[in-house]
Amino acid sequence: MALRSGGAGLNPILNYIDGQFVASQSGRTLATINPATGEIIAQVARSNGDDVEAATQAALKASKAWSATTLEQRVKWLHSIADALEAKSEAIAHLESLDTGKPISLARRVDANRSVSNFRFFATMGGDDEVPTFSANGAVNHVHRKPVGCVGLITPWNLPLYLLTWKVAPALLMGNTIVAKPSELTPLTAHLLAETLDELGLPKGVFNLVNGYGPEVGQAIVEHPSIGGISFTGGTSTGKIVAATAAPMFKKLSLELGGKNATILLDDAPLETIMDDIVRASFTNSGQVCLCGSRVLVHEGIYDEFIHSFTAKVSALNVGDPMDEATQMGSVISMDHRKKVEAYINLGLEEGGDILTGGTSSHAPVANMPEEGAFLRPTVFANLSTSSRTATEEIFGPVVTVHSFATDEEAIAMANATDYGLAGSVWTADIERGHAFAKNIESGIVWVNTWLNRDLRTPFGGVKQSGVGREGGTWSMDFFSELTNICIRQP
Ligand code: TXE
Numbered sequence: 001m002a003l004r005s006g007g008a009g010l011n012p013i014l015n016y017i018d019g020q021f022v023a024s025q026s027g028r029t030l031a032t033i034n035p036a037t038g039e040i041i042a043q044v045a046r047s048n049g050d051d052v053e054a055a056t057q058a059a060l061k062a063s064k065a066w067s068a069t070t071l072e073q074r075v076k077w078l079h080s081i082a083d084a085l086e087a088k089s090e091a092i093a094h095l096e097s098l099d100t101g102k103p104i105s106l107a108r109r110v111d112a113n114r115s116v117s118n119f120r121f122f123a124t125m126g127g128d129d130e131v132p133t134f135s136a137n138g139a140v141n142h143v144h145r146k147p148v149g150c151v152g153l154i155t156p157w158n159l160p161l162y163l164l165t166w167k168v169a170p171a172l173l174m175g176n177t178i179v180a181k182p183s184e185l186t187p188l189t190a191h192l193l194a195e196t197l198d199e200l201g202l203p204k205g206v207f208n209l210v211n212g213y214g215p216e217v218g219q220a221i222v223e224h225p226s227i228g229g230i231s232f233t234g235g236t237s238t239g240k241i242v243a244a245t246a247a248p249m250f251k252k253l254s255l256e257l258g259g260k261n262a263t264i265l266l267d268d269a270p271l272e273t274i275m276d277d278i279v280r281a282s283f284t285n286s287g288q289v290c291l292c293g294s295r296v297l298v299h300e301g302i303y304d305e306f307i308h309s310f311t312a313k314v315s316a317l318n319v320g321d322p323m324d325e326a327t328q329m330g331s332v333i334s335m336d337h338r339k340k341v342e343a344y345i346n347l348g349l350e351e352g353g354d355i356l357t358g359g360t361s362s363h364a365p366v367a368n369m370p371e372e373g374a375f376l377r378p379t380v381f382a383n384l385s386t387s388s389r390t391a392t393e394e395i396f397g398p399v400v401t402v403h404s405f406a407t408d409e410e411a412i413a414m415a416n417a418t419d420y421g422l423a424g425s426v427w428t429a430d431i432e433r434g435h436a437f438a439k440n441i442e443s444g445i446v447w448v449n450t451w452l453n454r455d456l457r458t459p460f461g462g463v464k465q466s467g468v469g470r471e472g473g474t475w476s477m478d479f480f481s482e483l484t485n486i487c488i489r490q491p
Helices: 049-067 071-087 089-100 104-127 160-173 188-200 214-223 236-249 271-287 303-315 335-350 408-415 431-438 473-479
Strands: 015-017 020-022 029-034 039-045 133-136 139-147 150-154 177-181 207-209 229-233 252-256 261-265 293-299 354-357 379-382 399-405 423-427 445-448 481-489
Touching: 015 049, 015 188, 029 089, 049 139, 049 150, 049 177, 049 207, 049 214, 071 089, 071 104, 071 160, 071 188, 089 104, 089 160, 089 188, 104 160, 104 271, 104 473, 150 160, 150 214, 160 177, 160 188, 160 229, 160 473, 177 214, 188 207, 214 229, 214 236, 229 236, 236 252, 261 271, 261 408, 271 293, 271 303, 271 399, 271 423, 293 303, 293 408, 293 423, 303 354, 303 379, 303 399, 335 354, 335 379, 335 399, 399 408, 408 431, 423 431, 431 445, 473 481
Parallel strands: 150 177, 150 229, 177 207, 229 252, 261 293, 261 423, 293 399, 379 399, 423 445
Antiparallel strands: 015 020, 015 207, 029 039, 133 139, 139 481, 354 379
16 A cells, blocks of 8 residues: 555655654655564654744644534544544555565454554544532532543554544544654554544644654654643553653643563463463454563473473464464564663573573574564573563563562562553463452453453453553543533522
């Protein structure tokens, strides 16, 4: 699929500001790379504060009319967008796989599908939105939703369109106008979204897209005094910068950051039926999902059996060309990121770990893939201390550490012994026991006998260094709106 005003090739992928596809004002560009081949896919507008200013002015100009539309009209827009993205599902999957190196099958099943359902879900939510009234003291209180105004949406490279649409859908539904910035590593599907909104005739200025580097564009969005709310997904270290910038400006802020999640197998975990789930929780998208379980804690009574089965299944994963339908794991996002992940693999060895399968690209090369491709085989470490850096710092790649425990209390302590608190999963034959166990885990979401099972009505977000705030269902609608309570004394 040729991208309008850009495309697979060296045509620039442009910004979308005030209903126009435009280059950056400086004329500068940056390259987006196919991580599986090392080839340049396209040049991308490299923007700065001037472009953010233009996008913000466009959003402000569009804000009055857009916020005056009815909820029913905005629900219709979300359904139209969902329909249009659904018709482009295969193009979305192709572009996402091209930009990220993830398998085309994963991009279709997760990224394309969820991008559509994000719009469909919030359209349904909008239709059902019941803002409460409260009566007391001879008065009736009406809770009235208003848009924040112009919001800034900043997204990462691991699930580009999935995470962008997760923010765009509720932001539009609540009557906001948008300045969005995708990761500089993965601009393709954000551009497709802009094309789609343009084709649908969304009023100009309602959605604006500014491409470029974080410090040059993201920072300018967070700093802009006319952007009233920031929804950010990305690394914890960047999240700290965003928070420090936004806090003194009293902006609404939602931060979905990193994780170092625990997958916990209790002594009665049914190994005969869950092993494929444990591999999926460990290595989906090459471990580049903030919800992946990167520490696997296994009761000592089933440890040996688990290790044997897990190592065999991980070793058998089909790592290769992302565009091959049979591929189960593609490349990581970039050569730089592969180097970061390999540094952790070397650190794991220095910290006394034993590699059961995998290793660096030189020790465990991926067969038949170009050396310019950022490929890594999945790596499993055993015998590392749970307090080692490899087992406590976020690696965000295809590396897991496995640890044994003797008691549930020990497992809880191990699971909570990181600075992060995003997600976790507990595996047991007794779901009552799993439910009780899950309440002890310091994280925003805990799955019992499942993983990445998502009901979009539920609150999503982390604690500790995994973030601040929740998005999802009414939590998204509350984030993307300001509430005014109107109290009327009854006659
Ligand atoms: O995140 P970044 P990246 C974690 C994971 C990964 C690390 C870096 O550990 O290795 O974050 O990934 C923009 N002001 N996760 O590089 O750098 C940036 O341009 C405003 C977990 O994607 O935080 C990009 O658009 N914005 C995460 C976005 O922030 C700034 C998923 C995220 O970039 C900025 C991805 C600044 N000063 C990575 N600097 C999850 N929880 O899902 C950069 N950006």
